[in-house]
Amino acid sequence: MQQRHSDCSLTASQASFHRRKMDIMAIGEELRLRLHETEQPLIKDRRYHLKLYANCFVGREVVDWLVENKEAESRQQAVEVMRTLQDYNVMHHVCDEHEFKDEYLFFRFRRDDGTYPEEPDALAFARGQRIYCRVKLEKNMIKDRKYHLKSYKKSFVGKELVDWLVTNNEALDRQEALKVGRELLEAGVIHHVCDDHHFKDEYLFYRFRNDEAERQKFSDVLGVLKHMSPSARRNMKSKSILPGSPLPQTITSSSSYRRDVPISEEQESIPSGETQSGDEGYYTPMSAIPSGRTPMPVPSPSEEQVVMPVTIEELMAPNAPFIRKTVKVTSDPVGYGFVIRGGRPVHVHTVDPAGPAAAAGLTVGEYLLSVNGHDVLHSTHTEAARLILIGASTAALVTMQRKA
Structure with missing residues (x-):
């Protein structure tokens, strides 16, 4: 469905x-x-x-x-x-x-x-400011952290904030603490350091926006x-x-590289009424992944592989030159390793050859049928990306690949 x-x-x-x-x-x-x-x-x-x-x-x-x-x-x-x-x-x-x-x-x-205004976002914001004032007094909670030679200024770990919320009576248990963290993120009090994750009780880096202001x-x-x-x-x-309502996260980009994540082009304009969805960059123990992987470079227009447009009817026709395949991609600290674009149907636009998507067998030009069990054949790329992001750290994809 x-x-x-x-x-x-x-x-x-x-x-x-x-x-x-x-x-x-x-x-x-x-x-x-x-x-x-x-x-x-x-x-x-x-x-x-x-x-x-x-x-x-x-x-x-x-x-x-x-x-x-x-x-x-x-x-x-x-x-x-x-x-x-x-x-x-x-x-x-x-x-x-x-x-x-x-x-x-x-x-x-x-x-x-x-x-103070009684709107849910305003109340969550006020609570977040109180929590921030307490957390910043804790030694080693908010500090500069390094991962794969990159420094993340004034950041904290999601699961450590969950520990703190429970220990300091801001939440009854870890489940309630997770809910508090998500409310703070949706109110704009905190965000993932790359704007790639919702708040999770995991080893992920987040930052209070106060420290940036x-x-x-x-x-x-x-x-x-x-x-x-x-x-x-x-x-x-x-x-x-x-x-x-959750707050869509801003997609950051660089003139020299693009983070390899399951999202649409960061610089692509958003039509009125269409939402922008954040992407995932997942932090795990360093031994769990190759330590040398970095975000893939942005291909120039001449280097990009051209994906021929196709309609849903052409894709699903009985004699269509496509084969169905199933791919499971588990995110690593840099991301899932692919970018999606388009809509109705969504297609795989870019795949990092050193990333987990390539290792799982995903290739450029495949069209998405479902994401984590949800039909995305009639979805936009932002809707498909959201299904990937709200799930666990593994994206189960059913795709249609053009026959060789």
């Missing part, structure tokens, strides 16, 4: 919105923590006309701080930063009567007064939106992500 994806996939526009929203929330949380940690605390209890306002800051003082610490180029830009955070419910006026101003007015981060200026919150029109900004603020 063909698996339906409409309930679990985000459109490209939804994913883009979600990513921008999470970026803004992360920048806002970093600013909140910095303001709490200043030598002369800017966030503190304040009294005005005999009324106490807990954990608040003065607009003018934060503008001073942003400019003095070169986090904003001018007072006007500092005000724009804070108003953007206010627009996205990161902070607000203590009585909700003013937009942010460079004046003696009291404002408060919603994390500090319990008025520390070198940013807080004025970068404006950069998140700088290419958007005013109407698009308003639309972004009014939209909401479907509760529980």
Whole structure:
């Protein structure tokens, strides 16, 4: 039976919105923590006309701080930063009567007064920030790690985070801890170092996005939106992500090589309404795989093997020049070793000759009939890739190979 994806996939526009929203929330949380940690605390209890306002800051003082610490180029830009955070419910006026101003007015981060948005992704994000603040104090949890001569800065191991969540009463057992980790990844708090895996209780490397944002200026919150029109900004603020929807991961690429993974071309544009799916890069003990394998080079257009287009009817015709075969590909630390493209039917576009797909007998030009028991004959490459990624580390493929 063909698996339906409409309930679990985000459109490209939804994913883009979600990513921008999470970026803004992360920048806002970093600013909140910095303001709490200043030598002369800017966030503190304040009294005005005999009324106490807990954990608040003065607009003018934060503008001073942003400019003095070169986090904003001018007072006007500092005000724009804070108003953007206010627009996205990161902070607000203590009585909700003013937009942010460079004046003696009291404002408060919603994390500090319990008025944080109740959307599932926002709550997961808030929980993730609390976990991050605790985990970063643990010795040897977040650190630079090396694998096959490549360094992964400020990363942690999935199964070690599961251990920590259970030990520190953030989860009752490993199954609940795994669920927490997946919620954090879907909320954009953590991600696999190559954006290749969902969160798993395995020896996989992940990273908190906070550790990647520390070198940013807080004025970068404006950069998140700088290419958007005013109407698009308003639309972004009014939209909401479907509760529980997973966040498609960004596919990274390089000018010199492509990671060999079961996905479509990284630079291929995504039509409106079609989702982008992440790919898998699986970490196992070094003795389990050849230690010298590296990602395959990107072939030039003249080097690429041309796959002749075929319709489903032509592929499945009784006298068609194809034979059915079954292939099981087990991922190694670099990936599965192949790239898929196209749709209805999906075909194998590239195979790394040194990778596990080649070793299993998969070849360029084969068309996919099923992935892990699910019919993909009428699927797009992103739908087929998702079935590979949500499964275990072995992809069971049924394909049609052109007769020699």
